[in-house]
Amino acid sequence: MNLVLLGAPGAGKGTQAQKLTAEFGMAHISTGDLLRGAIAAGTPLGLEAKGYMDAGALVPDELVLSLLKERLAADDVQNGFILDGYPRNTAQAVTLDAVLGEMGKDVDAALLVSVDPAIIIDRLSRRRACKACGFTCNDTYEVCPRCGGELYQRDDDKPETIQNRLDTYATKTAPLIEYFKGQDKLVEVDGLGDVDEVYANVKEALGL
Numbered sequence: 001m002n003l004v005l006l007g008a009p010g011a012g013k014g015t016q017a018q019k020l021t022a023e024f025g026m027a028h029i030s031t032g033d034l035l036r037g038a039i040a041a042g043t044p045l046g047l048e049a050k051g052y053m054d055a056g057a058l059v060p061d062e063l064v065l066s067l068l069k070e071r072l073a074a075d076d077v078q079n080g081f082i083l084d085g086y087p088r089n090t091a092q093a094v095t096l097d098a099v100l101g102e103m104g105k106d107v108d109a110a111l112l113v114s115v116d117p118a119i120i121i122d123r124l125s126r127r128r129a130c131k132a133c134g135f136t137c138n139d140t141y142e143v144c145p146r147c148g149g150e151l152y153q154r155d156d157d158k159p160e161t162i163q164n165r166l167d168t169y170a171t172k173t174a175p176l177i178e179y180f181k182g183q184d185k186l187v188e189v190d191g192l193g194d195v196d197e198v199y200a201n202v203k204e205a206l207g208l
């Protein structure tokens with residue numbers, strides 16, 4: 001199954017993607033993780049992207065696209081994929097259709113995880129990520145519950161950036177809900193509740 005995840009920052013897209021890939025073996029393609037990887041590696045692309053990310057803005061389409069294309073060329077994509085963080089505006093959605101079309105692939109469904117913005121601000125400010133494996137959890141953990149690695153707070157999870165990311169989502173990304181509705185691919189789940197409850201709803205909504 002080829003899936004696109006939609007939802008505001010902090011809606012739980014990454015968490016649900018981690019669970020789906022662990023159970024069903026699709027490739028988890030997070031453009032945010034790809035960009036953070038480029039920053040950590042100190043590539044020119046990473047350096048250019050960092051300023052946009054720290055400001056809570058979108059990174060220019062062509063930078064993200066080059067990372068995405070490279071990732072889509074990997075073997076594990078044959079088992080299906082979950083796109084987490086792409087597309088993030090209408091131009092990217094149109095590009096994605098073209099890129100997948102060239103590969104003889106298509107998006108099967110766009111899963112919208114919806115959560116009240118007030119809850120999102122609390123979740124994001126408590127979110128922590130693992131330096132070693134990228135796993136995300138919250139500030140109740142001292143070390144990564146998956147690999148024992150050191151946890152850190154992403155630069156863009158600082159309060160001053162969170163509101164900008166939510167605004168960017170509302171103006172640029174939320175219109176994609178209508179885009180995928182128009183393709184008859186939108187599936188919506190309530191992102192409120194604990195991780196396993198949401199996951200059960202996700203699987204039911206996707207018929208998995």
Ligand code: ADP
Pocket residue numbers: 008009010031032033035052053054056057058059060061064084085086087088092156165
């Ligand atoms: P979240 O969805 O929780 O905000 P991500 O890790 O998906 O976190 O993205 C972090 C940042 O990376 C975004 O705020 C944006 O600056 C950049 N980014 C990720 N994906 C894209 C994309 N498809 N297009 C442009 N910028 C992106």
